[in-house]
Amino acid sequence: MLTMKHVSYNFRSHWALKDISFEVEQGDLVLITGPSGAGKTTLMRILHGDLPVQRGEATIAGFDLRRLTASRLPLLRRNVSVVFQDFKILPHRSVAENVALPLEAKGMKPALIRKRVAAALRGLNLREKGDLKCKELSGGEQQRVAVARSIVVNPQVLLADEPTGNLDEDLSNRLLEVFKQFNLHGTTILLATHNRGFESHLPQAKTLQLKDGVLIDS
Amino acid sequence: MNTVLRLFVKALQDIAQNKWEQMFTLAAVTLVTFLGALLLLLVQNVQENVLRNKGQVKFEVYWQSGVEQERVRKQWSELGDDPAVASMKTFKPGQALGVLSKSMGEDIDLSWIDTRNPLPYTAVLQYEVTKLGENRSIQDVYGHIRDLPGVSKVSFNPLQVDMAKTWASFSRQVMWPFIIFLLLLVGLILGNTFKLAQLNRQKEVEILRLIGAARWYIQFPLLVGAALQAVVGGGLALILLKITQGSLNNLLNRPPLWLEVNFLQLSEVACILLALIVTALISSWAAIRR
Numbered sequence: 442m443l444t445m446k447h448v449s450y451n452f453r454s455h456w457a458l459k460d461i462s463f464e465v466e467q468g469d470l471v472l473i474t475g476p477s478g479a480g481k482t483t484l485m486r487i488l489h490g491d492l493p494v495q496r497g498e499a500t501i502a503g504f505d506l507r508r509l510t511a512s513r514l515p516l517l518r519r520n521v522s523v524v525f526q527d528f529k530i531l532p533h534r535s536v537a538e539n540v541a542l543p544l545e546a547k548g549m550k551p552a553l554i555r556k557r558v559a560a561a562l563r564g565l566n567l568r569e570k571g572d573l574k575c576k577e578l579s580g581g582e583q584q585r586v587a588v589a590r591s592i593v594v595n596p597q598v599l600l601a602d603e604p605t606g607n608l609d610e611d612l613s614n615r616l617l618e619v620f621k622q623f624n625l626h627g628t629t630i631l632l633a634t635h636n637r638g639f640e641s642h643l644p645q646a647k648t649l650q651l652k653d654g655v656l657i658d659s
Numbered sequence: 660m661n662t663v664l665r666l667f668v669k670a671l672q673d674i675a676q677n678k679w680e681q682m683f684t685l686a687a688v689t690l691v692t693f694l695g696a697l698l699l700l701l702v703q704n705v706q707e708n709v710l711r712n713k714g715q716v717k718f719e720v721y722w723q724s725g726v727e728q729e730r731v732r733k734q735w736s737e738l739g740d741d742p743a744v745a746s747m748k749t750f751k752p753g754q755a756l757g758v759l760s761k762s763m764g765e766d767i768d769l770s771w772i773d774t775r776n777p778l779p780y781t782a783v784l785q786y787e788v789t790k791l792g793e794n795r796s797i798q799d800v801y802g803h804i805r806d807l808p809g810v811s812k813v814s815f816n817p818l819q820v821d822m823a824k825t826w827a828s829f830s831r832q833v834m835w836p837f838i839i840f841l842l843l844l845v846g847l848i849l850g851n852t853f854k855l856a857q858l859n860r861q862k863e864v865e866i867l868r869l870i871g872a873a874r875w876y877i878q879f880p881l882l883v884g885a886a887l888q889a890v891v892g893g894g895l896a897l898i899l900l901k902i903t904q905g906s907l908n909n910l911l912n913r914p915p916l917w918l919e920v921n922f923l924q925l926s927e928v929a930c931i932l933l934a935l936i937v938t939a940l941i942s943s944w945a946a947i948r949r
Contacts, residue, residue: 489869511874518871529866533676546872548662590870 442467442598442629443488448497450483450654457483459654461497465631467597470624470643473633475651481633484651485602488631490517502597519547521598522591526606528583530590532576536567539575540589547594561593565619581612588616592623599623601632617642663879670880674887677860681888684856688849688892688935693899695845696923696931700904702838704920706830714826715745715785716797718804718815722780726809731780734807738782743790743800750781779811788823789830797823842934849935850942853885857946864947882943889939893932 443465450458458480465471473481486492488501490509499506502520509517522543530539537558544554562568565585575583584604591599601620605613613636621643624630632639632646640648650657674681722731728751739747750758755778786800797815805813860881867877904922911918923931 515868515871515873518869523869529869531863531866542867542872543870545665546867546870546876594871 442469443501443631444499446498448487448494448499450480450487450492450495452483457654458487461654461656463649463656465629465647467629468624468627469629470620470646471629471631472639472643472646472648473631473651474635474637474639474648476635478653479635479651480654481635481651482602483654485523485600485631485633488598488600489521489523490514515546519543519594520596521600522594522596524584524587524591524599524601524604526603528580528587528607530575530583530586533574535572535574536562536578536586536589537571539586540593543590543594557593561589564592564622565589580607581609581615584608584612584616585619588619592628596628598629598631601630603634604632605634605636614642621645666876666879667883670883670887673880674884680856680859681884684852685888685892685895687852688888688939689895689899691845691848691852692893692896692931692935695842696896696900697903698841698845699838699927700900700920700923702834702841703923704918706834707921708918709826709830714788714823714830716788716815716819716823718782718784718786718801718813720782720784720804720810721812722809723811724777724779726780728780730809734809735782738784738804741786743786743792743795745785745787745790747785748783752778752780755779755781789827846934846938849938853888853939853942854946856888857881857885857943860947878944878947881947882940885939885943886936889935890932893935897928897931 445464446462448458448461449456461480461484473484475481483492487494487499487506490504490506493509494507502517504513504517504520531542540558540561541554544557549557558571559568562571565588567582567585567589570578570582575586578586584607588604599620604620605616608616617639620630620632624645632643640646735747735749738744759778784804786797788797791797791800801813801815804810864877864881901922904920908920911920
């Protein structure tokens with residue numbers, strides 16, 4: 442499902458990633474841990490097509506990231522969803538509208554969109570909040586909206602970059618439970634976090650430890 | 660086709676959702692377009708009035724006594740068809756006598772010489788120098804009129820010719836470059852306005868990119884929105900301009916000024932709207948292309 446071979450990335454003479462190699466099988470749940478500045482976000486951005494592969498090889502969900510063209514990038518992102526620490530939702534739109542966005546972008550029919558959105562909201566206990574504007578929600582609810590939007594397209598891979606960064610412990614644990622459930626349904630998940638305590642909440646997860654751009658454990 | 664229609668509807672929904680931002684952008688587009696069009700209107704009307712007063716040459720044409728009326732009528736018709744003729748007044752001998760009689764005062768009655776009227780057929784022609792074309796000069800016009808069969812004398816003021824040529828040259832070398840410069844300035848301001856409006860939606864564009872929306876899916880509604888703003892803003896500006904033109908004409912087209920203020924021609928109105936739409940599309944695309 443995901444392969445990285447000798448991937449390095451340089452930000453103006455600073456190496457954010459150095460010779461990273463690992464493989465992830467379909468259905469795996471992977472924790473990418475490390476302190477701030479370890480390279481976790483850079484890794485996620487490469488996997489999401491936001492940064493190019495400068496050195497090495499990387500494939501994800503059947504896409505060779507070295508040969509990714511601008512026209513193929515949207516296709517990659519429909520198969521590889523991302524959840525961000527800062528949610529990245531549209532605050533002036535409703536919960537349902539935000540969750541429906543990727544389905545509309547795919548050109549799905551309105552009736553099917555409504556059905557899929559309803560299912561996603563139900564799965565994340567947001568059914569009653571469908572018509573509320575996102576700016577009216579709490580941080581935890583907004584993050585759930587972001588998660589709902591990322592899973593409504595049934596992605597092959599879900600990338601989550603510090604998804605619990607802005608949440609308290611209780612909400613964080615609840616969100617981890619959600620990720621666990623998705624993983625049990627077959628979605629491959631990579632979760633980047635600086636919180637090593639997650640390992641105890643996700644015992645089935647494989648752990649990749651990054652430090653100063655280098656993979657310490659794989 | 661369905662997707663295109665849905666995206667068009669999305670463009671309208673986006674406008675409704677960002678009401679205040681759209682209103683401010685619309686206000687800016689309307690006012691800047693109005694100012695630019697007003698400047699164009701004023702400069703054009705100043706030029707027209709100046710050229711009407713200074714850019715014309717008057718010819719007084721006298722026919723020989725006893726010339727056939729039908730021949731003179733034909734010649735008058737031919738002269739009047741010239742596109743460079745701004746105005747033409749003709750006088751039959753009887754009419755000329757009447758004008759002469761009036762000019763001598765109400766006490767003088769010249770009707771007794773009606774049957775032996777010595778006055779010739781006369782015409783007063785005003786030529787606009789700028790409309791002569793590149794291959795014709797005032798001298799050519801003079802020569803043509805003088806050579807007409809039956810014409811006895813043609814007089815004009817050579818100083819007037821020089822003045823008309825100078826004003827025409829001034830118009831070409833100063834006025835129009837000034838207009839073009841102003842319009843470029845207006846175009847730059849409008850372009851930046853549209854660009855800034857789109858930059859405010861960068862967050863939305865970024866999120867759409869991240870969820871896998873195709874480039875055209877993201878750009879189409881934004882460009883449609885910008886084009887709509889251009890059309891609406893341009894329309895409002897032209898309505899404002901029409902009101903202003905009407906007010907200025909009422910104010911200035913009366914004694915002692917008698918300055919006509921005409922509205923823009925239809926082709927100019929169409930060009931303004933087209934230029935607005937093109938500016939909106941190009942500057943919006945420049946803002947969101949990455």
